[in-house]
Amino acid sequence: MSVLDDELRAAAADADSGDRAAVERALAVLWPPMVRYCRARIPDGPDAESDSEELARRACLAVVRQLPAVARAKHPHREVYRILRRVAATARVEFGGPDAGLLQDLDPTAREVVLLRIIDGLSAYDTAGLLELPVGRVLVVQHEAMQTLRAQVA
Numbered sequence: 001m002s003v004l005d006d007e008l009r010a011a012a013a014d015a016d017s018g019d020r021a022a023v024e025r026a027l028a029v030l031w032p033p034m035v036r037y038c039r040a041r042i043p044d045g046p047d048a049e050s051d052s053e054e055l056a057r058r059a060c061l062a063v064v065r066q067l068p069a070v071a072r073a074k075h076p077h078r079e080v081y082r083i084l085r086r087v088a089a090t091a092r093v094e095f096g097g098p099d100a101g102l103l104q105d106l107d108p109t110a111r112e113v114v115l116l117r118i119i120d121g122l123s124a125y126d127t128a129g130l131l132e133l134p135v136g137r138v139l140v141v142q143h144e145a146m147q148t149l150r151a152q153v154a
Contacts, residue, residue, distance in 0.1 A: 005075055009076045010022075011026035012068075015064075027064070030060065031056070031060070033120060038053070038055040039052040040119045055087065055091055062084075063080055078129050081126075085130070103115075103149075109131065109141060110144065112131060113141045114142065114145050124138050124139055
């Protein structure tokens, strides 16, 4: 369990008991990774930045509604990413972002592994938990995806 998980669990538990400042603490911890997640997945365009922030706001509302579940989760940060993935799926976010050209050739699982591990900075363990894959499979998929990306750049 990470320091971030401990901090998030404490803030979520306090927020669940009615502490409004704890909700703000939880959102302050979550906002940067949520925006990063959304920016990596929104197609480039004139409204890409505002679209990604709007998606992040929707995700924050969803997380606030589910703070009791986040507080009870064994891995709160992973639970937040699950909520974020559901919000992005219901918003029908098309894959995009600044590196869409390179990542477009990867299969969806490899693309998600690369985004979660490299862009979002999740551990192999957390990525495996989110994608419901064995840790070894996540590492192999990441390795193969990185080889593919290196070959494209070369």
